[in-house]
Amino acid sequence: MTANALHDLWFGFGVAFQGSNLMWSFFGVLMGNLIGVLPGMGALSAISILLPLTYAMHPVPAILMLAGIFYGSQYGGAIGAILLNLPSHPPHAVTCLDGYPLTRAGKGGTALGITMICSFFAASVGIIVMIFASPLLTEISFKFGPTEIFSIMLLGLLAGSTMSRGSPLKGVAMTLFGLICGCVGTDVNSGTFRLAMNIPELSDGLELVAIAMGLFGVADFLLNVNRMSVIASKAKLRIRDMRPSLAELKTAFWPMVRGTAVGTVFGAMPGTGPTITTFVAYALERKISKTPEKFGTGMIAGVAGPEASAHSKTQVDFIPTMSLGIPGDAVMALILGALMIQGIAPGPQLISDHPDIFWGLIASFWIGNLLLIVLNVPLIGVWVKLLQVPYRYLFPSAMFFIVVGVFSTQNSLFEIWEVLAFGVIGAALMWLGFSVAPILLGFVLGPMVEENFRRSLLLSRGDMMVFVHRPISCVFVVLSALLLTGVTYSAWRASRGAGKGAVLAGGELAVSE
Template identity: 90%
Template sequence: MVSNALHDLWFGFGVAFQGSNLMWSFFGVLVGNLIGVLPGMGALSAISILLPLTYVMHPVPAILMLAGIFYGSQYGGAIGAILLNLPSHPPHAVTCIDGYPMTKAGKGGTALGITMICSFFAASVGILVMIFASPLLTTIAFKFGPAEIFSIMLLGLLAGSTMSRGSPLKGVAMTLFGLLCGVVGTDVNTGTFRFALGIPELSDGLELVAIAMGLFGVADFILNVNRMTAVTSNAKLRIRDMRPSLAELKEAFWPMVRGTGVGTLFGAMPGTGPTITTFVAYALERKISKTPEKFGTGMIAGVAAPEASSHSKTQVDFIPTMSLGIPGDAVMALILGALMIQGIAPGPQLISDHPDIFWGLIASFWIGNVILMILNVPMIGVWVKLLQVPYRYLFPSAMFFIAVGVFSTQSSLFQIWEVLAFGLIGALLMYLEFSVAPILLGFVLGPMVEENFRRALLLSRGDLAVFVERPISCTFVVISAMLLAGVTWSAWRNRGPKKTAIQVLESELAVNE
């Protein structure tokens, strides 16, 4: 088996190194990297714009170009999230939580260096998984029905609601708010409007990109609108500052490994988007950390784990897309559409019927990730120098790109108003010391939780026991119950003696005296 895989991989490198294929792969990585850096832009916008170009291209270079845009934008999106607190791609929203505080502390170059190392490591692991474990993961993916998907989404919600700093009750409240935002629009089963307030533009629900950019980009601008100096006064602008120290590498190693494992697991499951992957990886690191209260202040683990999970999932995502025809998110749906435009039907027979596409794509992943490192090493200084741009110039420009990027997704001015609305909401919540990250998680998982819950009950004719009768589902339900019990026990153990109103008044008088 190993010898056959290596032989096929060698054949794939021969395909990927062909002149036209290599040129289009490089073009895709370059465009993806540049698009990922721009606030408000992302892989979805770039692939949507370039999709008509694939009509007149050969299938192999067309798919290599689109794939290059996909994983190229992953690293580019991390740059904007770390340096500017602007996630151009929703999965990078969680990177803002610790990446941006590292930038404000003068460690933006270190965060970018950690991101580069994690991306290459995770992508390499994802590629190896595609080569050697594709048949096994495809078999496992078939075992995930509605009950299993609901259970794992429930676990993600519980983990996300407790990942925010401060009161767990605030985290739960923000997750519930995200769930409410997720059910706005047309009910999939009945076709009726829900919580649309009579606004026709809300019939398709709220836009994920608009919510992410509003909560993490516009909200930060509103809170810092009067700050006219650079982002940080002690910004390191030397290229060598991107090289992490040995201690920082040790601190990032195990979060990188665990994040890669999370991304690989979720990448093998069809229908799960990349945003849930990064949030689960971040929540896992916060749960097992000895200092969870430091997350959100610039922890290296808070950058390494979600970025590794994002890049490993990006590679493994192609397994259910190409072998089952089930895309993991909107970007993979576009790539799936590009295959069908070329007259290629994704499925178990794709590897044998079109080995040049499958193995050429796998080989191009490694080539593309090497190109990414070559491109970004000399350009790190350029990204870090963005820190010297005053806010009065930087954020109006960022707002412009946000508006252009959001408008380009569906050519709707209404979505720009969505960005502004969620920017105001996010600024208010952040001012009140609420964490806005669980809102995005609840919004992403809410529709999936509801849909799979209702589907599982329909198949079981209303029997709730279906969630504990199936082994995989039961495992995730038990883990969810243990997590909930652990949070409750931790809150009970850390509770302090409550002061009466008289005691509070006496303490205040003592302070005044």
């Protein structure tokens, strides 16, 4: 099988290196990278804008271009998250937590360099998995029904609630707030409005891009608007800072490996978006770290793990999309639609019926990721130069791009008001010491948790024990229980230690008196 796979991969490189195919792949990577940097303009916006181009194109260059836009915008989104605290793509909201503090500490170039290394490594692993493990991963994905998906989403929610710095109770509260936001809109089963307050624009729910831009971009602007000159003076970087030191590479290596593994596992599961992948990778790094309290202050592991998971999932996401016809998120749904527009039906027969598309796409992943490095080595100076623009000019300009980007998603002014509302809410919560990242996780996972919970109970005729009786689901339920127990025990020990400290301090005061 290995020999056949290598032969097919060689055939794919022959397809990808054809002049027109290579040109369109380069065009997709370039446009994805440039659009991904713009606040509010992620992969979904870029593909939506350029999708009409594919109508008159041959299927192979059309799919190669769209794929290039997809993973090109992934890296572009990381640039905006690290340098400006603006996640144009919601999965990069996690990158803001430690990437932006690294920039504030003068290590934004280092964070970008590590992101580039992690993206190439994780993408390469994802491509190898696609080549050799596609049949196995497809078979495993069939074992994940609504019961298993609910259990893994539950674990993701609990892990996300413990990510925030400070009190775990605050993290749980923010996750619950995100779950409530996810319930806004029309109930799928009954068709009734929930928490929509009789506002017709809320019938389809809140917009994910609007929430991400508000909680991270606008909120940061509101918090820092009175100290613009101070921030601008600390934000300048040198281009040579993008070269990580050997010690920084060693620090990033194992988080990169673990993040790649997380992204590969989640990428093989249909219906799981990229946001949960980055949150789980970040939570994993924070859990196993010897200094978890430093996360959120500029930890390299907090950038390497999530970015590696995002890029490995980006590649592996194509397995359920092309072999099962089940997209992992809205972006993959657009690419699936482009396949169907070209008259190509995704499914198990795609590899045998259209080998030029499948193997050409896999080969183009490697070519495209090399093109990303070639593009961003000279462009990295441009991104770093962004920080030399005075804050009082830079962030109002970013606000303009946020408004344009959010408006372009649905052509709705109401979503701009959503951005403003969540910007105010996010600024107030951060001022009170709450972490806003779990809100986004709760919002993304809430509808999926509810849908799969309902489907599980419907199939089991209301038997709650179905989550324990099914082996895969039982494993995730047990892990969730262990995680909850560990957090509770840690909180108890912390409160007990604080109580002992207060008693000792009181005793010393009494003796001194």
